[in-house]
Amino acid sequence: MKIAILLFPRLTALDAIGPYEVLQRLPGCEVVFVGAKRGEVRTENGRLGLSVDATLDEVPRPGVVVVPGGIGTRALLRDEAIGDWLRTAHETTEWTTSVCTGSLLLAAAGILDGVAATTHWAAMDVLGNLGAVPTDERVVERGKIITAAGVSSGIDMALTLAARLTDPVTAQAMQLYIEYDPQPPFDAGSVHKAGEAVLARVAELRDTTDG
């Protein structure tokens, strides 16, 4: 089973690396990082380079597609090469998935028309404008499409996906391996839990944090 994780300029790294870390050790699966061209792409702020190892043309029919998000998605909503690749791959994937604003690329490709899906909390309206049905759940599974909320939710999504690709015991073995027993020091990880002061601080920092 080939798992293609899409990389592009100005992506959010954890959107891609969370699922990668869960999926890369799954027996029978092979992860490959794909993109418009081979070589390095840089995250939003340019602080991290990640390597594209295969072009879209080289992996036309992966069994699983994972689309991460990031501010770089906005420049790709009308990108024909990525739209065509997503549509063609989706015809034969077992699973088509996204993390964060990666769902905007699936929606722009027409894959989420009328489909319940999620994205980063700050991009829900954009997702709706692109034809999907925004759904306020952390991981939304509809048929073979699984979309996840912001950034870190890709880890939860990938554990669900791992269970589908193998079995629940193997998925839990991956959870244990990455010691995913979350103990955040705060409880501010959703807009429903973060208080006014935290929401105000995010807004202040927004030009550097827009995903």
Added chain:
Amino acid sequence: MKIAILLFPRLTALDAIGPYEVLQRLPGCEVVFVGAKRGEVRTENGRLGLSVDATLDEVPRPGVVVVPGGIGTRALLRDEAIGDWLRTAHETTEWTTSVCTGSLLLAAAGILDGVAATTHWAAMDVLGNLGAVPTDERVVERGKIITAAGVSSGIDMALTLAARLTDPVTAQAMQLYIEYDPQPPFDAGSVHKAGEAVLARVAELRDTTDG
């Protein structure tokens, strides 16, 4: 405040990228990925390339050091360049931190002698043999040293660190931004919670998952 995240061959990507994602947006902080030489390093299985942007010599006195883990740490326990860099940097850091088996490198450099610290659950004995006092907590803070347990625990560690570097509201803003409201589909993220079947499965898969 310069935050240096160490990269090396056969690292575990999420150990580095979890903290990166939390810390990269902190006001007043600048993340740089450092390593023995500039250019690409590959994760354990070679499936992902990450870019080293600065050599150790170029960043001798970062304010914060983050050392990720991975099977590649074992080949570096007697690496003089990394040991010297860690010891010298630690003299003037505000915070010296590790994720997963990154603490083995801190211990091998003599930084954890007699200090309570943690690592990946499967490497606790190795940590003790290197002079640290293995401590079964997800994030262990002792003075200016913060060590975290396996792989995904770097996110929790980085949120604690973010609060120390800025303030709790800003740290919570980072948590909200990455939507870190964990909802794993299973509860098998620690050896105390995973059942016998899961532990047996990890052991079976061990040659590909050793971190």
